[in-house]
Amino acid sequence: MKPLAFYSTNGLAPRVNLRQALLQGQAPDRGLYLPEKFPRLTVAEIADKSYSEIAFEVLRRYATGIVDDATLRAICADAYDFEVPLEKVYDRVHVMRLDRGPTASFKDFAARMMARLIGKFVREAGQTLTILTATSGDTGSAVASAFHGVAGIRVLVLFPVDEVSDRQRKQMTTLRDNIRTIAITGKFDDCQALVKRAFADPALAALPLSSANSINIGRLLPQSVYYFHAAAQLGEPLVIAVPSGNFGDMMGAVFAREMGLPVRRLIVPVNGNNEFPEFLATGRYEKIEPSRNCLSNAMNVGHPSNLARLVAIYGGQMDETGKIHRAPDMARMCRELFSTSVSDEQTRTTIQQAWHDHKLLLEPHGAVAWRGFQDFLATESLGDSPAVILETAHPAKFPNEIERLLGFSPEVPAALAALDKLPEDFDRLPVDYEQFRRYLLTRYTT
């Protein structure tokens, strides 16, 4: 069968297959890749399957003609060797804990699949590839851990020096080998802007660069798997709540729905960076620059990099600067999505209430999702729909906050505990593109 084609949301780049889309990250016209046609998958086809088998069923529909079934099945089994628990809170309401991977955030799901696929493509081509990525905390550690030791790949992670927790930083800076990290004296948006400029810079054309940020389609496809997993266990049509920053995770749910997963409503709670709920409410889109610093730090995004994809799926067009060239179907967006902004104060009281009312332990990102779900319930009754609220990080990644709010420290998973003893190694740069380019040229050419 012919491989599936991917097009760019800016409409000015040639169509590519999955291999090319993964290796390029961003399309040459600075748009984002989307599948020309979504493959179909029914919940009946995955009933009783294990998580890694469901991953295989989802991904094989995108990888036809690119990765053979036996290889893909083995990659899925190797990448997804941890639990994906659905914790019942009450009635048909469940929290899905996506924090059991090696770096204890949901970003492990995509990073582990991408590292294995990109590693395979690079080996086949006899290339060396530099993965350049900006992180607000969890992407960098998940990507660094997933690519650590993969032959033919070098990883460079930029992180905002004051916006990541000690544990998040140590997850990146203690790996060494093919992993390098730079502390940028700026915000996450500054890191992302540096990375974006490097990709567009002709002076760096000789360096094969790829992005592992949520703009890479390889980050999205694995993130639709767990919604199928939830439906296989809980039934459908699902009400889904996804705490959102760059909208990669929620796009996984949109992809799953496009593939045929019955979704009653997709709830998209954000923190104080409320550009999206404002957009739904007013139809006018305004980025937040600079992004607001909130407790749920992995969601401090003033312009979600995947928004152009969402707009495209709803029939519109948005360019990489956030300018809308064709309006999406706002009425349908408002019917199918529900978005709400959750303040830091609400996040804190939600952590306390969820613990008090349900013995449900949440960290700030999951608390934003839980609160968004409560806001939804204030507008509409759940009836007998199953609901799944995503907890995207392990509470032990935020020990001080939890201790202060609940009076105890969450148990630390072994992988995180081991970090405290390892020595760190990272470089520092200011927000200055010329210096960053020089850094790349001196380290990665010759």
Ligand SMILES: *Cc1c(COP(=O)(O)O)cnc(C)c1O
């Ligand atoms: C990255 C991240 C998010 C936000 O996911 P997006 O795909 O950027 O919307 C939420 N929670 C945690 C813990 C994260 O690391």
